[in-house]
Amino acid sequence: MYADFGLLWDAHRDAECILVDMPIGLARDAVRRADVEVRKRLGPRRSSVFNCPVRAAVHAPDKATAKALNRKAVGKSLSEQSLNIMKKIREIDLFLSSHPEAQDRLFESHPELCFAMAAGGPLTHPKRKAAGAAERCEVLGRFVPEPAGLVARVREAYPASRVAGDDVLDALMLAVTAGGGAANLRPVPDPVEKDETGLPMAVWYREFDNA
Numbered sequence: 330m331y332a333d334f335g336l337l338w339d340a341h342r343d344a345e346c347i348l349v350d351m352p353i354g355l356a357r358d359a360v361r362r363a364d365v366e367v368r369k370r371l372g373p374r375r376s377s378v379f380n381c382p383v384r385a386a387v388h389a390p391d392k393a394t395a396k397a398l399n400r401k402a403v404g405k406s407l408s409e410q411s412l413n414i415m416k417k418i419r420e421i422d423l424f425l426s427s428h429p430e431a432q433d434r435l436f437e438s439h440p441e442l443c444f445a446m447a448a449g450g451p452l453t454h455p456k457r458k459a460a461g462a463a464e465r466c467e468v469l470g471r472f473v474p475e476p477a478g479l480v481a482r483v484r485e486a487y488p489a490s491r492v493a494g495d496d497v498l499d500a501l502m503l504a505v506t507a508g509g510g511a512a513n514l515r516p517v518p519d520p521v522e523k524d525e526t527g528l529p530m531a532v533w534y535r536e537f538d539n540a
Contacts, residue, residue, distance in 0.1 A: 334417075334424045338431060346511040348438035348503040352418050353425065354523065354530035355384035358402045362518045363532045367442055370517070372451045377441045379411045384524070387419050425528060436507075436514060436533040440499035443506045444468055447537045456495040465498045472505045509535045 331337040341347060354361070361381050368375040382395060383402040389395035395415060396406045407415075425432055445451045448468045454461035462480075469476040480497045506514075516531035524530050 334420050338424070338428065338435075342431075344434065344507075346507050346514065347435050348507045348533065349421065349435065350438060350440055350499060350503060351414065351421055352381040353421060353435065353437040354528040355381065355387055355418075355422060356403075356530060357384055357525055359383075360403050360405070361530045362522055363437075363516075363530050366517050367439055367532050370451075371441055371445060373453070374441045374445070374451045374455075377456075378439065379408060379414075380405065381530075382407055382411055382415065382418065384422075387415060387422060422528075426526065432528065434511070436511075437529075437531065438503050438506060438533050440502045442517070442532060442534050443502045446534050447471070447502070447505070456498065462494065462498065465495075465502070469498065469501055469505065472508075473501065476501055506535050 331340065337347075352361075354363075364378055364380050368378045371378065380403075382399050385402065386395040386399040386407065389398055392407075392412050392415075395412065400406045421435075425435065441452070441456075444465060452461065452464050452468070454464050456462065456465060462477075466476045466480075473479075476498065479501065480494045483492055483497050484494060513535045514533045515535060516529070516533055518531065521529045521531040
């Protein structure tokens with residue numbers, strides 16, 4: 330658990346790559362192709378992909394202004410899910426602008442896309458359902474021992490209000506994906522789009538031999 334992204338980077342700056350389930354690269358006046366294409370790939374799990382707010386909305390002073398700016402830019406407001414992670418999106422955006430050395434080792438990813446690649450297709454059950462947790466543990470069990478036991482140990486150390494069980498499985502899937510190394514990561518879309526600051530607007534995954 331890290332209080333902010335800078336502390337996470339300080340602890341893992343020697344890593345070859347770090348995957349985060351958070352938008353990197355912010356469009357100015359359009360919905361990102363990455364969000365649209367990942368949603369298409371996920372089929373029954375497409376609702377897990379939120380449209381990333383435009384840059385002006387991310388740096389707005391409050392939620393009402395953010396919603397208005399996003400509606401002006403792309404004709405759509407923002408969901409509560411998007412608004413709830415706005416602070417973290419802004420934190421990472423500011424971090425990357427001040428730490429260019431991190432830009433080629435920090436990658437946006439999405440757990441559901443990575444699970445789909447590992448399983449050979451989108452998963453059947455929502456992650457917050459018991460069947461969904463079991464399905465994800467089955468996929469992860471091909472790569473790491475006893476993922477359900479790991480969730481139980483995290484649950485003993487942290488309350489659900491701080492770390493949800495499905496978040497532990499998501500993080501573990503991203504760790505498994507990152508374990509293949511940066512050279513094996515593939516982007517959606519390909520070729521990669523970049524935002525006005527030069528950051529990639531892409532969601533990264535890797536192919537799995539056993540998919």
